[in-house]
Amino acid sequence: MDHPATGSPTSGDHLPPATGATPAAEVDVTVDLVRALLAEQHPDLAGRRLGIVANGWDNIIVRIGEDLAARLPRRQLAAELILHEQRWLPELARDLPLPVAAPIRQGRPGHGYPWFWSICPWFEGEVAADVALADPAREADRLGAFVHAFHRPAPPDAPSNPYRDIPVARLAPRIHGNLEQVGPGHESVAALIDRLAAAPAWDRPPVWVHGDLHAANLLVADGRISAVLDFGDLTAGDPAVDLAVAWMLFDADDRRRFRVAAGGGKPVDDATWDRARLWGLHLGLIFLLHSADSEQFSRLGARLFREVITHE
Numbered sequence: 001m002d003h004p005a006t007g008s009p010t011s012g013d014h015l016p017p018a019t020g021a022t023p024a025a026e027v028d029v030t031v032d033l034v035r036a037l038l039a040e041q042h043p044d045l046a047g048r049r050l051g052i053v054a055n056g057w058d059n060i061i062v063r064i065g066e067d068l069a070a071r072l073p074r075r076q077l078a079a080e081l082i083l084h085e086q087r088w089l090p091e092l093a094r095d096l097p098l099p100v101a102a103p104i105r106q107g108r109p110g111h112g113y114p115w116f117w118s119i120c121p122w123f124e125g126e127v128a129a130d131v132a133l134a135d136p137a138r139e140a141d142r143l144g145a146f147v148h149a150f151h152r153p154a155p156p157d158a159p160s161n162p163y164r165d166i167p168v169a170r171l172a173p174r175i176h177g178n179l180e181q182v183g184p185g186h187e188s189v190a191a192l193i194d195r196l197a198a199a200p201a202w203d204r205p206p207v208w209v210h211g212d213l214h215a216a217n218l219l220v221a222d223g224r225i226s227a228v229l230d231f232g233d234l235t236a237g238d239p240a241v242d243l244a245v246a247w248m249l250f251d252a253d254d255r256r257r258f259r260v261a262a263g264g265g266k267p268v269d270d271a272t273w274d275r276a277r278l279w280g281l282h283l284g285l286i287f288l289l290h291s292a293d294s295e296q297f298s299r300l301g302a303r304l305f306r307e308v309i310t311h312e
Contacts, residue, residue: 127219
């Protein structure tokens with residue numbers, strides 16, 4: 001199956017107010033346009049079979065033959081993010097325990113297309129939001145090990161994403177506002193928001209953060225997590241935002257395994273885990289409120305919200 005490494009309702013958290021609709025493309029990307037770009041810039045690939053396989057919030061994915069895919073921004077905001085992937089991801093990918101969709105070639109503007117774009121490996125499989133893991137305990141260990149490896153110290157010139165490199169406690173008023181939009185009867189959740197927002201902030205040097213690590217950006221093949229997708233929100237900062245994925249994929253027991261693996265053999269500290277849970281609540285509410293045209297994200301949001309408010 002195709003994978004939608006195209007951005008999601010959380011990418012940059014820059015959402016149209018309460019619409020839930022996918023933003024309109026600012027540039028019309030067609031197969032003919034991609035073939036012209038390839039003929040000009042990567043002529044050895046221009047004769048391959050092409051097909052649009054995903055058209056998401058931020059990017060369009062065009063499959064190139066059997067083993068490659070072009071990732072082209074469909075709006076200006078995504079064009080800025082893809083440059084971060086091109087600059088940093090090939091280097092970061094070398095030492096990670098799971099494959100990542102790192103650019104292996106770069107494209108430039110041309111034929112009326114205004115932005116840089118990437119050619120990445122193609123991975124077969126289904127996204128974790130749509131398929132069960134064969135052995136969740138094993139995958140909790142594997143994904144935790146990936147997160148631990150990725151959260152290495154970031155250099156001073158690493159990118160800073162203003163929607164992710166932010167103390168999550170600062171988002172508490174917005175989280176409360178989103179909770180009110182869900183409807184009445186959530187007084188205990190409002191109290192949980194306040195308790196989690198009181199957790200100490202990250203006070204250590206910034207680490208690399210994926211920034212959009214959710215169940216629709218993890219690819220699964222034969223029941224195993226096989227690749228990590230969509231690093232457009234790559235940033236340096238607090239690792240807690242990535243740890244929120246634990247409430248998207250695992251039950252309480254497997255989440256504890258993930259917590260230990262993500263901590264490199266000892267549990268992630270309580271303050272970071274509380275911030276991760278608050279990120280999960282924030283993202284879950286966004287999925288619920290801004291996924292009117294995506295059954296996948298509506299379902300993901302419902303599970304995430306339920307898990308976060310029920311279990312540590």
